[in-house]
Each structure stands twice: as structure tokens, then as C-alpha cells.
Amino acid sequence: MNSQSIHFRLIAWYAGVLLLVLLGFGAFTYTTLRFFGNQVLREAMAHRAQQIADLLSSDAAAKDPAYVAREIVKRYDPVTNDRFVRVSRADGKVLFLSSAPIDRSFVPEELPPWTSGRNGTASYQVTAPEGTRLLVATQRVPVRNETFLVEVGGTLTANARLLHRLLMTLLLGLPVVLGVVILGGYILTKRALQPVQTMMRGAQEITLRHLSRRLPTLHGDDEIAHLATVLNQMIARLDESFQNTARFTADASHELRTPLTIIRGELEAILLGQKLEPELRDTVASLLEEAERLVRIVEGLFALSRLDTGEAQTERVRFDLAKLAETTAEQMCLLAEVKQIELVYETATPVEIEADRSRLKQVVVNLLDNAIKYTPEKGRVSLAVRAQNGTAFMEVSDTGPGVSEAALPHLFERFYRADEVRSRKIDGAGLGLSIVHSICLAHGGSVSVDNISPTGCHVTVALPKAQ
Numbered sequence: 001m002n003s004q005s006i007h008f009r010l011i012a013w014y015a016g017v018l019l020l021v022l023l024g025f026g027a028f029t030y031t032t033l034r035f036f037g038n039q040v041l042r043e044a045m046a047h048r049a050q051q052i053a054d055l056l057s058s059d060a061a062a063k064d065p066a067y068v069a070r071e072i073v074k075r076y077d078p079v080t081n082d083r084f085v086r087v088s089r090a091d092g093k094v095l096f097l098s099s100a101p102i103d104r105s106f107v108p109e110e111l112p113p114w115t116s117g118r119n120g121t122a123s124y125q126v127t128a129p130e131g132t133r134l135l136v137a138t139q140r141v142p143v144r145n146e147t148f149l150v151e152v153g154g155t156l157t158a159n160a161r162l163l164h165r166l167l168m169t170l171l172l173g174l175p176v177v178l179g180v181v182i183l184g185g186y187i188l189t190k191r192a193l194q195p196v197q198t199m200m201r202g203a204q205e206i207t208l209r210h211l212s213r214r215l216p217t218l219h220g221d222d223e224i225a226h227l228a229t230v231l232n233q234m235i236a237r238l239d240e241s242f243q244n245t246a247r248f249t250a251d252a253s254h255e256l257r258t259p260l261t262i263i264r265g266e267l268e269a270i271l272l273g274q275k276l277e278p279e280l281r282d283t284v285a286s287l288l289e290e291a292e293r294l295v296r297i298v299e300g301l302f303a304l305s306r307l308d309t310g311e312a313q314t315e316r317v318r319f320d321l322a323k324l325a326e327t328t329a330e331q332m333c334l335l336a337e338v339k340q341i342e343l344v345y346e347t348a349t350p351v352e353i354e355a356d357r358s359r360l361k362q363v364v365v366n367l368l369d370n371a372i373k374y375t376p377e378k379g380r381v382s383l384a385v386r387a388q389n390g391t392a393f394m395e396v397s398d399t400g401p402g403v404s405e406a407a408l409p410h411l412f413e414r415f416y417r418a419d420e421v422r423s424r425k426i427d428g429a430g431l432g433l434s435i436v437h438s439i440c441l442a443h444g445g446s447v448s449v450d451n452i453s454p455t456g457c458h459v460t461v462a463l464p465k466a467q
Contacts, residue, residue, distance in 0.1 A: 006196075007189050014185045019178060026170040030163060037159040038135060042123050045137035048076065049121065049152040052087065053141040056148050069096045084108055084134060084153035089146065105132040105155055114138045114151055125156075132157065195224045199231070212239060256298045264291045297431065315356045318466050321392055322347035322385040324357065328364040329383050336372050336381060343368075345383040351392045352466040359439045360463075364394070366432040367459055371398040374457070387465055394461040402451040411449050412437040436461070 052072060060067045068087065072078070078085045078098035082105065087096040092113065100107050106128035114124070114136070123137045136153035195218050202215040214232045218225040267288040270276070276284065329345040336343040353360075364383075371381045379399040386393050403411065414434045433449075440447045445463035452458045 007186075007193055010189045011182060011185045014189075015178060015182050018181050019174075022174055022177065026174070030166060030170070033166060034159070034163055037162065038156070041135050041154050041156070041159065042137060045135060045152045045154055046121050046123065046139070048083075048085075049137045049139040049150045051075075052085070052150045052152065053139050053148075056087070056141050056143050056150070062144065065095075072096060072098075082155055082157075084111065084136065084151070086111075086113070086149075086151040088113060088149050088151075090149070095148070101155075104130075105157065106130055106134065111136075111153075114149060126153075133160075195228070199224075199228055203231075206235060256294075260291060260295050260298060264288060264295060267291060315358070316354050317357055318352055318354050319357050320350045321353050321360065321394065321463070322349065322351045324361055325364050325383055325385050325394060328361055329368060332365070332368050332372070335369070339372065339375070340378045341372055341375055342380045343372075343383070344380065347383070347385045349386070351385050351387045353392050353463050354466045355443045355463065356439075359442075363436050363439050363461060366436050367394075367396040367461070370432055371396050371400070371457070371459075374398065374400040376400065390465050392463045392465045394463075396459045397452060397456060399456045402455050402457050403449065405451075408449060408451075412447070 052068070055061060055068050055071050058067075072085055072087075076083060076085065079101055082101040082103060083098065084106065085096065085098040086094060086108065088094045097108050107130070110129050111126060111134070114122075121137065121139045123135065125133060125135050127133050133156045134153040135156055136151055138152075139150045141148045141150060198218070199215050202213070206213050206215075214235060215228050217232075218228045267284055270284050271281065271288065326345055326347045329343060333343055368381065368383065375381055375398040381396070381398045384393075384395045386395075412433050414431060433447075437447050440461055440463065443463055445461065447459065447461045450458045450460075
């Protein structure tokens with residue numbers, strides 16, 4: 001799972017908050033039980049000390065000194081109940097001391113006496129040599145001009161066992177509860193984000209040539225359903241805007257072709273039919289060159305507009321891309337010979353694809369024309385076609401100046417020309433690679449450009465191979 005996804009962050013936040021809540025609740029429960037357990041034992045021991053104090057103050061105790069000891073053993077049975085009872089005078093003489101409990105958790109004789117001189121009821125905790133902790137309640141009782149100290153205590157073992165069991169339950173149960181909660185949170189968040197996944201898959205299918213598609217309609221009245229509706233409305237506006245732009249480009253290109261053809265014909269007629277001054281002839285020739293350049297730009301825009309609207313890839317036939325590339329390269333050999341450029345093509349193995357033959361020939365022509373333009377005299381341009389893993393590759397390499405790293409991501413943008421080659425000496429409108437890119441996308445392929453060492457450029461066209 002991606003740690004940056006909303007799904008992961010929701011689960012992590014949910015699990016983190018729940019962990020803090022469970023830890024806080026466990027700590028609160030543990031502390032509360034410990035406090036109230038000690039408080040209950042303290043109150044019980046204080047109540048027992050008061051009862052023994054009442055025995056000391058009774059008339060029976062005045063008549064029979066052994067009465068108090070008999071009643072303590074009879075009523076409270078310290079040995080069986082694991083209790084500590086000690087009754088002593090102010091001078092330290094012990095009148096009664098309970099025997100050791102059955103579990104031998106402590107020895108009463110080893111417990112130090114209460115030394116505080118404060119009257120009334122008090123309590124303290126003491127640790128026996130055996131390690132047992134006791135909570136002892138004390139009370140000083142004045143009886144017949146004499147003061148007695150009553151000490152009644154109970155072990156904290158039962159409370160400690162209870163707290164230990166609670167702690168083990170929390171430690172063992174917390175991971176289980178947390179795991180169940182995380183699993184439940186995972187399922188809930190996955191179901192909650194399922195509409196978003198559906199919208200993502202739908203959005204991936206909406207491309208420049210499929211703007212008529214829309215995101216799936218979600219049932220319900222929540223925020224995600226409203227978001228899908230708003231996005232569909234936005235896509236509809238984009239589709240309408242793109243269609244208007246494409247129509248304008250196509251109409252403008254179509255309307256410009258006729259007057260430009262007339263202008264070019266008239267300029268050619270002037271050059272051929274009249275005796276002109278050399279300066280005027282150069283001016284007319286320059287105008288004719290610019291007119292031809294405008295014609296190429298208009299033709300390129302017209303081709304791009306047809307590709308954008310999906311009107312230019314209707315003819316799909318099966319043919320050998322290697323043979324097409326070889327034939328086209330032979331036709332362009334004369335253009336390479338003018339600059340004394342060696343044009344090499346390697347197309348030994350047939351590579352069949354299903355595509356628009358004329359459009360793929362246009363790809364080969366544009367790539368070779370670019371390579372020849374930007375390769376210096378006596379350079380080298382190579383063309384190769386191969387197949388690998390169900391994909392047909394066409395590669396064009398040259399020994400030109402290459403392209404700067406900053407310009408590489410923009411080479412397929414319309415009218416873009418890298419600074420190193422932006423010169424009137426090299427004719428072009430910056431539409432050739434844009435047309436190649438659009439044709440490749442229309443056929444389900446791709447095109448990429450890389451620099452090669454020491455100098456030169458390498459263009460790779462990838463297209464689906466025919467089954």
C-alpha cells in the first residue's frame with residue numbers, strides 16, 4: 001500500500017487515534033482500579049480497627065483481660081483471612097498479636113509497630129521481609145485512663161493479582177483489538193474510496209481523442225457524487241472548447257490553402273514570364289519562398305486538426321513497416337546526396353503492422369527530413385526497423401548537433417524549435433515532430449527522442465505489431 005495514499009493515511013490516523021484512546025482507557029482503568037481497590041481495603045481495615053476499639057471499651061473487656069483476644073480470634077479469624085491484628089499499650093506492651101496467616105505471606109512479629117503519636121484513625125503501607133506489602137489501619141483508643149493502639153492490616157496481594165490480570169489482558173488484547181479495528185478500517189475506507197477509484201479509471205480513459213466520454217455516474221447524494229457531476233460538467237466544457245478550436249483550425253487551414261496556392265502561382269508566373277531587375281527578382285523569389293513556407297505550415301495545421309478530431313486514421317491495413325521505411329528512404333536519397341550525407345537503412349526482417357499506410361509514410365518522411373536538415377555535410381543518417389515482444393520499433397539516428405536536455409521535453413510541442421537550430425538557414429515550421437507524435441498516438445504507439453554520444457540524435461517510434 002502506498003504510504004502517501006489517502007487510504008493508508010486514513011487507516012494510519014484511525015489506528016493511531018484508536019491506539020491512543022485504548023492506551024488512555026487502559027491506563028485510566030488500571031489506575032482507577034488500583035486506587036479504589038486500596039481505598040476499599042483501607043476502609044475495611046479502618047472499620048475492623050474501630051470494631052476492635054469498641055471491644056476494648058466494652059465492660060466485658062474491663063472484667064476479663066482475655067476477652068478481647070478471644071473475640072478477635074472468634075469474630076475475625078486473622079489466620080484464615082490473611083489478616084494482621086495487633087493490640088498494644090502506649091508503653092509498647094503487646095496485648096494481642098495475630099498468628100502468621102496460612103499462606104505464610106508475612107510474619108506478624110517482624111512487622112514494625114506504628115510509632116506516630118497522632119490520635120484518631122490513620123493508615124500506612126508496610127513491606128514485610130518476605131516481600132509482601134500490607135495496608136495497615138491504626139487507631140488509638142483511650143480506655144480507662146490508658147491508651148491502646150489497634151493495628152489491623154490486610155495484604156495487597158489480591159489487588160496486585162487483579163491488577164496483574166488486568167494488565168496482561170490489556171497487553172494481550174490490545175494488539176488483537178487493534179488488528180481487528182485496522183482490518184475493519186481498511187475494509188470501510190476501501191469501500192468509501194471505491195467511487196474515487198472508479199472515477200480514476202474513468203478519467204484515465206478520457207484522452208484528447210475521447211473527450212466525449214464521461215466519468216461514471218455515482219449513485220447517492222454525497223460529496224463524491226457531486227464531485228463526479230462537477231467534473232463531468234467541466235469535461236463537457238473542455239470538449240466543447242476543444243471542438244471549437246479544432247473546427248477553427250481546420251476551417252482556417254482549409255480557407256488559407258486556396259489563396260496561398262494562388263499567391264504562389266502568381267509569384268511563379270511573375271518569375272517565369274517577365275524580365276525583372278535582379279533586385280526585384282530576388283524580392284519575388286524571397287516572397288515565393290515565404291509563400292511556400294506558409295503553405296507547408298497550413299498543410300501541417302490541417303493535418304494536425306484532422307488527427308486531433310480522429311478523421312485521419314480511418315484506413316487500417318496490414319503492411320510491412322520495414323518495406324515501407326526502405327522504399328521511403330530510397331526516395332529521399334537524393335535529398336541526402338545534396339548535402340553529401342550517407343543515408344543507411346537496416347530493414348532486413350519484415351515487420352508487419354496494422355495502420356494507415358499513408359500516415360506512417362508521413363512519419364518516416366518527417367523523421368528522415370528532420371535528420372537530414374540538422375545533420376551537417378558529410379554526416380550520417382541511419383534508419384532501422386525491428387520487432388521485439390509484440391512491438392514494432394522504427395529508429396532514426398543522425399550525427400547532427402543533438403538537442404539540449406532542456407529542449408528534449410518540448411520537441412513534440414507545436415511550433416517549438418530548439419534554440420540551437422532556430423535559424424532561417426534551416427527551413428521548418430516546428431510542426432513535423434508534432435505531426436509524428438499525433439500519428440503515433442492515433443495508432444496506439446509512442447515516439448521518443450534521446451541524444452547519443454558523442455553527437456547526434458536518436459528518435460524511436462514504437463507501434464503495436466500486427467497479431
